[in-house]
Amino acid sequence: xxxxxxxxxxxxxxxxxxxxxxxxxxxxxxxxxxxxxxxxxxxxxxxxxxxxxxxxxxxxxxxxxxxxxxxxxxxxxxxxxxxxxxxxxxxxxxxxxxxxxxxxxxxxxxxxxxxxxxxxxxxxxxxxxxxxxxxxxxxxxxxxxxxxxxxx
Amino acid sequence: xxxxxxxxxxxxxxxxxxxxxxxxxxxxxxxxxxxxxxxxxxxxxxxxxxxxxxxxxxxxxxxxxxxxxxxxxxxxxx
Numbered sequence: 001x002x003x004x005x006x007x008x009x010x011x012x013x014x015x016x017x018x019x020x021x022x023x024x025x026x027x028x029x030x031x032x033x034x035x036x037x038x039x040x041x042x043x044x045x046x047x048x049x050x051x052x053x054x055x056x057x058x059x060x061x062x063x064x065x066x067x068x069x070x071x072x073x074x075x076x077x078x079x080x081x082x083x084x085x086x087x088x089x090x091x092x093x094x095x096x097x098x099x100x101x102x103x104x105x106x107x108x109x110x111x112x113x114x115x116x117x118x119x120x121x122x123x124x125x126x127x128x129x130x131x132x133x134x135x136x137x138x139x140x141x142x143x144x145x146x147x148x149x150x151x152x
Numbered sequence: 153x154x155x156x157x158x159x160x161x162x163x164x165x166x167x168x169x170x171x172x173x174x175x176x177x178x179x180x181x182x183x184x185x186x187x188x189x190x191x192x193x194x195x196x197x198x199x200x201x202x203x204x205x206x207x208x209x210x211x212x213x214x215x216x217x218x219x220x221x222x223x224x225x226x227x228x229x230x
C-alpha cells in the first residue's frame with residue numbers, strides 16, 4: 001500500500017463526506033416536497049410541482065455531485081475506494097448510525113400518527129404521508145448521524 | 153467484562169519507529185482515521201485489524217493491546 005494510495009483514500013473520504021452532505025440535503029428536500037404533496041394533493045404545492053419539469057432539477061443534482069467530485073473519478077474497484085469501503089471505523093460508524101436511526105424512526109411513529117391524525121386528510125393519504133415522513137426521517141437521521149460519528 | 157477496558161500502545165510504538173498514523177495505516181491496509189480512532193480509544197478494533205496492526209509493527213498483538221481494570225486506568229491517557 002503506497003503513500004499515494006493513502007493520500008487518495010483520504011481524498012476519497014473527504015469527497016464521500018461531501019457527497020453524503022449533498023445527499024442529506026436532497027433527501028430532506030425531496031421528503032419535504034413529497035410530504036407537502038401528500039398533505040395537499042390538490043393544493044398549491046401540487047399545482048406548482050406539476051408545472052416544474054423534473055429535468056432541470058435532475059441536472060442540478062448531477063452538477064452538484066460532479067462539483068463535489070471536482071472532476072475526479074473513483075472506480076469502485078480502485079484500491080483507495082475498496083480500502084475506504086472496507087474500513088472498520090466507517091463500518092462501525094454506519095452500523096451505529098443505522099441502529100440509532102431505527103430507534104428514532106420507531107420512536108417517531110407515535111407522535112407522527114398523532115400529528116397526522118389531527119390533519120383532515122383521508123386515511124390512505126395519511127398512511128402515505130406517514131410512510132414518506134418515516135422514510136425521510138430514517139434516511140436523514142442515518143446520514144446525519146454517520147456524518148457526525150465519522151468526523152475527526 | 154464491563155469493569156475492564158482495552159488500552160493500547162500504538163502511539164508509543166509508532167514513535168519508536170518514527171511512523172506517522174498515515175504510514176501505519178498504509179502498512180496495515182486501513183485508513184488513517186481507523187488508526188486514529190483506535191489510538192485515541194474511540195474504537196475497539198476487531199481481532200483481524202488488531203493482528204494486522206501488530207504485523208505491521210512487527211510485534212506480538214499483546215504488546216500493543218492490553219486489558220486494564222477501569223479503576224487503575226482512570227485518569228490515564230488512552
